[in-house]
Amino acid sequence: MRGFTAVCAVCLFWVSAARGQAVSEPPLKVLVVTGGHDFNRPAFAALFDGLKGVEWKEAVYGGKDLNATEIFGGDGWKAWDVFVFYDMVQGLPEKSLQGLAALPKAGKGLFFMHHTLAANQNWPEYRKMVGGKFFTGKTVEDGKEVGPSGYQHGRDMRVAICDKAHPITWGLEGFTIHDESYNKYAVAPGVTPLLTTDDPTSDRVIAWTHVYGNSRVVYLQLGHDEKAYEHPAFKTLVERSIRYTAARPAAADLPWRSLLDGKSLAGWEAEGGAAWRVAGGVLVGEQGPNNAAGDLFTTESFDDFEAVVTFRVRWPANSGVWFRYRNGATAYQADILEWPNPRCFTGTIYCGGKMFIAMNTDPALVAKDDWNTFVIRGAGSRVMVFLNGTKVGDVHDDASASGKFGVQVHAGAEFGPMRIEIKEFKVRRI
Numbered sequence: 001m002r003g004f005t006a007v008c009a010v011c012l013f014w015v016s017a018a019r020g021q022a023v024s025e026p027p028l029k030v031l032v033v034t035g036g037h038d039f040n041r042p043a044f045a046a047l048f049d050g051l052k053g054v055e056w057k058e059a060v061y062g063g064k065d066l067n068a069t070e071i072f073g074g075d076g077w078k079a080w081d082v083f084v085f086y087d088m089v090q091g092l093p094e095k096s097l098q099g100l101a102a103l104p105k106a107g108k109g110l111f112f113m114h115h116t117l118a119a120n121q122n123w124p125e126y127r128k129m130v131g132g133k134f135f136t137g138k139t140v141e142d143g144k145e146v147g148p149s150g151y152q153h154g155r156d157m158r159v160a161i162c163d164k165a166h167p168i169t170w171g172l173e174g175f176t177i178h179d180e181s182y183n184k185y186a187v188a189p190g191v192t193p194l195l196t197t198d199d200p201t202s203d204r205v206i207a208w209t210h211v212y213g214n215s216r217v218v219y220l221q222l223g224h225d226e227k228a229y230e231h232p233a234f235k236t237l238v239e240r241s242i243r244y245t246a247a248r249p250a251a252a253d254l255p256w257r258s259l260l261d262g263k264s265l266a267g268w269e270a271e272g273g274a275a276w277r278v279a280g281g282v283l284v285g286e287q288g289p290n291n292a293a294g295d296l297f298t299t300e301s302f303d304d305f306e307a308v309v310t311f312r313v314r315w316p317a318n319s320g321v322w323f324r325y326r327n328g329a330t331a332y333q334a335d336i337l338e339w340p341n342p343r344c345f346t347g348t349i350y351c352g353g354k355m356f357i358a359m360n361t362d363p364a365l366v367a368k369d370d371w372n373t374f375v376i377r378g379a380g381s382r383v384m385v386f387l388n389g390t391k392v393g394d395v396h397d398d399a400s401a402s403g404k405f406g407v408q409v410h411a412g413a414e415f416g417p418m419r420i421e422i423k424e425f426k427v428r429r430i
Contacts, residue, residue, distance in 0.1 A: 072099030104213025109245030358393030
């Protein structure tokens with residue numbers, strides 16, 4: 001992997017190979033939002049019933065059982081992790097529009113499907129959220145006359161994968177799907193295309209992702225009826241898109257890359273006075289003369305990622321794993337420490353210039369005389385740290401979107417003669 005500037009009401013487990021240490025995460029709470037367009041509801045429901053690690057409900061705009069208009073008009077939306085939009089409503093009340101606008105501010109996962117590209121025609125914010133727009137009639141936007149967009153039923157569309165290394169499309173091959181095509185719609189500049197088609201009745205880019213506010217966003221143009229819902233590639237795209245927008249690994253088998261070769265410091269560069277070496281396949285860092293500090297950084301930078309780091313330290317210690325490091329003031333660190341005020345422990349997230357942005361207050365989570373495992377995720381503005389399987393930090397912060405990984409050895413006799421050992425450091429796109 002290159003550098004990059006990784007239905008059940010039970011938990012999913014993502015396992016670190018180093019210790020068999022499972023990261024436990026609850027099922028994703030997914031709200032599927034519909035209204036304003038007919039569809040085969042039983043077949044559509046079967047699609048979501050088949051998803052693993054998902055608890056979902058359908059909310060219909062103006063519905064009797066679960067009313068999406070009311071959910072977005074109040075604070076009911078806060079209970080959900082991911083929103084799947086499959087509606088084509090127009091003219092929502094102002095309070096509901098305010099609720100929709102709050103989703104990217106809160107960093108909720110946003111997945112837009114098929115005809116929802118034509119929803120909320122007269123609300124400019126919606127086009128920004130989706131990253132595109134289907135024009136239901138002629139209109140003037142940005143001083144230009146555009147529309148109407150077009151559609152064609154019953155197309156056997158050949159679909160190509162733009163980036164086979166992307167977490168949503170990883171390992172997928174091109175496919176043909178019987179679906180409805182769209183044309184003459186807008187795609188915002190700056191989105192990342194996921195799928196294209198050469199169908200003559202369709203525009204070329206038919207799926208994309210981007211970041212809006214604090215949210216990861218996916219739009220998938222496919223999905224007109226049961227012939228799409230039941231297509232294996234479509235099912236995979238839906239499940240992975242939901243997980244991707246929730247900042248979870250889109251697939252359990254996304255490939256890992258080790259940042260340690262077990263023999264040398266290749267791919268790393270040292271700063272400061274600490275001493276670094278590899279012994280018995282393990283990276284070792286110790287204070288230098290007079291308890292001098294130092295850091296070891298990767299030569300590459302990374303943007304969105306999941307990393308697994310297995311470590312142990314000799315106490316007393318003040319160390320940590322840097323990520324998205326650009327400089328001392330623009331970086332994050334998963335701390336390895338016992339801090340007196342405010343009282344916090346290993347797994348606390350440090351941010352340059354801000355001190356602690358999430359604190360682990362449970363000392364029992366760390367095995368002081370044994371190996372421990374961090375799972376660290378950076379997805380857009382969302383930063384998460386797990387310690388030995390337990391989530392200890394989950395925050396949105398915009399201090400740094402990309403940067404290097406690193407390991408710290410802190411200065412000071414009060415931490416001497418500290419030593420950190422790392423036997424696993426691997427990373428993947430997420």
